[in-house]
Amino acid sequence: MEKFILKYFNLIRVAIAILIGIIISVCIIYIISKEPGISLKSLFLGPLLSKSRFGNFIETASPIIFCGLAIAIPFQAGQFNIGAEGALFIGAVVGTAFGVSTSMPAFLHIPLVLLVAGLTGAFWGFIPGFLKAKWNTSELVISLMLNYVAYFIGLYLINFHFRDKAAGYLVSYKLPETAWLVQFIPGTRIHVGVIISLGFAVLVYYFLYHTTLGYEIRTSGFNINFARFGGINVFKVIIIAQVIGGFIAAIGGMTEVMGVHRRFNWQLSPGYGWDGVVVAIIGRNNPLLIILSSLFLAYLRVGGRILNLLSDIPSEMITVIQSIIILLITAEAFLANWKYKITVREAKAKEVGNEPST
Amino acid sequence: MGNILSLKNIVKIYPNGVMANKEVSVDIEENTIHAIVGENGAGKSTLMKIIFGEEAPQEGEIYYKGKKVNIKNSLDAIKMGIGMVHQQLMLAPDLTVAENLILGIEPLRYGVFLDLKKITKLTEESSKKFGFKIPLNKKTRDLSIGIRQRVEILKVLMRNAELIILDEPTSVLTPQETEVLFKSLKDLKHHGKTIIFISHKLKEVKLIADKVTVMRDGKVISTNDVNQLDEHMIAHMMVGRKINFKRIPGAKKVGDPLFTVKNLSYLNEENIYVLKNINFEVKAGEILGVAGVDGNGQTELVEILTGLREATSGQIFIREEDVSRFSPREIREEKVAHIPEDRMKNGVAEHTTIEENIIVDRYYQDHFSNKNLFLDWKYISKSSEELIKKFKILTPSSKAAILSLSGGNIQKVVVARELSSNPRIIIAAQPTRGIDVGSEELIHNLLKDARDNGIAIFLVSADLDEVLKLSTRIIVIYNGEIVARFDDVNDITQRDLGPYMLGVKKKGE
Numbered sequence A: 001m002e003k004f005i006l007k008y009f010n011l012i013r014v015a016i017a018i019l020i021g022i023i024i025s026v027c028i029i030y031i032i033s034k035e036p037g038i039s040l041k042s043l044f045l046g047p048l049l050s051k052s053r054f055g056n057f058i059e060t061a062s063p064i065i066f067c068g069l070a071i072a073i074p075f076q077a078g079q080f081n082i083g084a085e086g087a088l089f090i091g092a093v094v095g096t097a098f099g100v101s102t103s104m105p106a107f108l109h110i111p112l113v114l115l116v117a118g119l120t121g122a123f124w125g126f127i128p129g130f131l132k133a134k135w136n137t138s139e140l141v142i143s144l145m146l147n148y149v150a151y152f153i154g155l156y157l158i159n160f161h162f163r164d165k166a167a168g169y170l171v172s173y174k175l176p177e178t179a180w181l182v183q184f185i186p187g188t189r190i191h192v193g194v195i196i197s198l199g200f201a202v203l204v205y206y207f208l209y210h211t212t213l214g215y216e217i218r219t220s221g222f223n224i225n226f227a228r229f230g231g232i233n234v235f236k237v238i239i240i241a242q243v244i245g246g247f248i249a250a251i252g253g254m255t256e257v258m259g260v261h262r263r264f265n266w267q268l269s270p271g272y273g274w275d276g277v278v279v280a281i282i283g284r285n286n287p288l289l290i291i292l293s294s295l296f297l298a299y300l301r302v303g304g305r306i307l308n309l310l311s312d313i314p315s316e317m318i319t320v321i322q323s324i325i326i327l328l329i330t331a332e333a334f335l336a337n338w339k340y341k342i343t344v345r346e347a348k349a350k351e352v353g354n355e356p357s358t
Numbered sequence B: 001m002g003n004i005l006s007l008k009n010i011v012k013i014y015p016n017g018v019m020a021n022k023e024v025s026v027d028i029e030e031n032t033i034h035a036i037v038g039e040n041g042a043g044k045s046t047l048m049k050i051i052f053g054e055e056a057p058q059e060g061e062i063y064y065k066g067k068k069v070n071i072k073n074s075l076d077a078i079k080m081g082i083g084m085v086h087q088q089l090m091l092a093p094d095l096t097v098a099e100n101l102i103l104g105i106e107p108l109r110y111g112v113f114l115d116l117k118k119i120t121k122l123t124e125e126s127s128k129k130f131g132f133k134i135p136l137n138k139k140t141r142d143l144s145i146g147i148r149q150r151v152e153i154l155k156v157l158m159r160n161a162e163l164i165i166l167d168e169p170t171s172v173l174t175p176q177e178t179e180v181l182f183k184s185l186k187d188l189k190h191h192g193k194t195i196i197f198i199s200h201k202l203k204e205v206k207l208i209a210d211k212v213t214v215m216r217d218g219k220v221i222s223t224n225d226v227n228q229l230d231e232h233m234i235a236h237m238m239v240g241r242k243i244n245f246k247r248i249p250g251a252k253k254v255g256d257p258l259f260t261v262k263n264l265s266y267l268n269e270e271n272i273y274v275l276k277n278i279n280f281e282v283k284a285g286e287i288l289g290v291a292g293v294d295g296n297g298q299t300e301l302v303e304i305l306t307g308l309r310e311a312t313s314g315q316i317f318i319r320e321e322d323v324s325r326f327s328p329r330e331i332r333e334e335k336v337a338h339i340p341e342d343r344m345k346n347g348v349a350e351h352t353t354i355e356e357n358i359i360v361d362r363y364y365q366d367h368f369s370n371k372n373l374f375l376d377w378k379y380i381s382k383s384s385e386e387l388i389k390k391f392k393i394l395t396p397s398s399k400a401a402i403l404s405l406s407g408g409n410i411q412k413v414v415v416a417r418e419l420s421s422n423p424r425i426i427i428a429a430q431p432t433r434g435i436d437v438g439s440e441e442l443i444h445n446l447l448k449d450a451r452d453n454g455i456a457i458f459l460v461s462a463d464l465d466e467v468l469k470l471s472t473r474i475i476v477i478y479n480g481e482i483v484a485r486f487d488d489v490n491d492i493t494q495r496d497l498g499p500y501m502l503g504v505k506k507k508g509e
Helices: A002-007 A009-032 A036-048 A051-076 A084-101 A106-135 A139-161 A192-210 A212-222 A224-230 A234-261 A272-282 A287-310 A316-330 A336-354 B044-051 B074-080 B097-102 B116-129 B145-158 B175-190 B202-208 B231-239 B298-305 B328-333 B343-347 B354-358 B377-390 B407-419 B437-452 B464-470 B494-501
Strands: B003-013 B019-029 B033-037 B059-064 B067-069 B082-085 B163-167 B194-199 B211-216 B219-225 B257-267 B273-283 B287-291 B313-318 B336-339 B425-429 B456-461 B473-478 B481-486
Touching (some): A002 A009, A002 A336, A009 A316, A036 A287, A051 A084, A051 A106, A051 A192, A051 A234, A051 A272, A051 A287, A084 A106, A084 A139, A106 A139, A212 A224, A212 A234, A212 B354, A224 A234, A224 B343, A272 A287, A272 A316, A336 B003, B019 B033, B019 B044, B019 B194, B019 B211, B019 B219, B044 B082, B044 B163, B202 B231, B211 B231, B219 B231, B231 B464, B273 B481, B287 B494, B298 B425, B328 B336, B343 B407, B354 B377, B354 B407, B377 B407, B425 B437, B437 B464, B473 B494
Parallel strands (some): B033 B194, B033 B211, B163 B194, B425 B456
Antiparallel strands (some): B059 B067, B211 B219, B257 B313, B473 B481
């Protein structure tokens, strides 16, 4: 039993963290809601109760999956690049700009727009990566700051150069239909980008665990001294991991624009990049688990929106629940004592078996 | 005289499951200099952290001045009169010496303002009292390490420490600075202080300590008066392995020089010459052993030879080719294998599987991957399983995590990888450190077989028995210099090497 706990400790810990988060939120709902039954139903079952809500749930998960992957690759390389938000934003801006300025058949337009967005994001990942590899600057600080740079440059480009003045609010021109991603389930906005995100998750999984470059990335992340000792070019790995991350985040932003809004309409940074950090951590940087954690987070998000519409509880509640869960999962010390006690017992049992060794 | 500190049956297990102290009991007599010696990882530093309240033991009792105490943190320890000078000095570089000295015990005026006059007075008085000549108004960052260390000691004294712990204080000092330190320590003893002195330099222990405790593998081996022991006896207790001393049969066919090092020097970040003008060559079919006490430049030398560190000057040749500026990958492509001295730092990634560790130097080669793109896990598993069998690694499968293996088996994984890379030169640093006798025997035999197959082996070991058992020729390194060379090892014993290793004797080149 104790061996089992040690082996699956992280999974057990995540499950307990989620459970505690849910229990706390149920308690809070009971305290502040006049109709706790309806509130609980909206929050926990809401996303399943109609086709369009279910569609919302799936469609919300897609950019989160992209960003989770975008964060997971640098994280696996031991690089704490949290620039997915900026890469997603600037990638979508430049991709949109390219999309509205060109016209060609769809089979060319769609991949080209995605590619332009992706390359922009890749450049956004290259900056902190190169600075880290060359001068050992903190990729965390640089990528965080670049998020603001991306946000303001992006707004400038959209609002001053690609703004659709015919629309009543601050948005870009509409993308030509040749650059739309099809919404293929009637009654929902589930679009081809969702499938692309799942495809990317599988691809990234294969990339990390079955290619030599993926091996280099993971090995550098586990022990960079060992990687260098074995002859891996860690300079290259540090940069490439962040370049790929930026690329994927930007594709995520672009598919959202091409599949849902069909024009760039973000005046606030959408926050998917931060969700990406969250799902990457919950999914332990494993692309397949990131699909699950993204669905989990999207479910909570949509449930929160429904809760906000149909009950007397503000959707901020959801942020509280998420925060509790994430806090518990990321707090290394949570349940660490429990694990430590088991470890101590195991170590002692082993020691008894080994005596005397002198 | 009574004991100022008694430790009884201290057990410390770290969260990763390592048992660093196993039922350790030590008595520290008042007003003595008590040395604690042991190899890296013997548990010395952990024990000191427990005394200073930085780590909590799982079991055991601590008695200070006869009373049982519970030291929860270092503030507790300081209040009781225990002070510690860490190996890494802990001073604020931008403050002056005086400011550093009174940090945390600042004399105040009106409860708010620093009383500068009093600070000057206090610090001057203390430095005079203990005979420390220190420029009180200089910024700490402008001082040499030796002086900074004296600031630390004075800082501890100003907090009225009775018992002072010095963690490897001489490891960062030049010989002259060490002399000054030792004089101060003797003065402090005259002032009635008790000093715990951690070291693995036995000459220093003989020179300064009254008592010595030897630790090995988390346990106390013995505590004795220093004058009852000589350096060899201490060294033997420190290393402690049963002396299974039988030299392996001499090399049969020694060939041409394969690996040549010329005038190699290395200046570290602190501007100290860690390696000075190193010259040697290793011939095909021989084992060149490097004897020396740990920390005399061996680590840096091996890192330079394997491309992990760049030499300040000098050249390295493999046959005729200058490989001085080669990357680790390029060095490995020249068929150089490297068994690193710290297997957990360099030799493995502990959270990954055995097979992922075995392929780190070859994953990009044919069979292991398809054109350096896609890994062939089937082939990798198959070849890893073969190595597991051949090198007798105890594990259920090649997909087991390194973390689940014992130290000896982890080392076998490292050795299996390095020896199976088809090398013509092997650089082996501490190849059997901290592993069981069985694994040690196996690795020794493998190195012997490699030698007989015409491989040039460069062996660095702090274990003299190992050096004597395996080497065809021996060089001795002390303080970054080669101080002796023995081309004929047949009649050489530990006693012949000792004086050179400890810097007492030096042989002209």
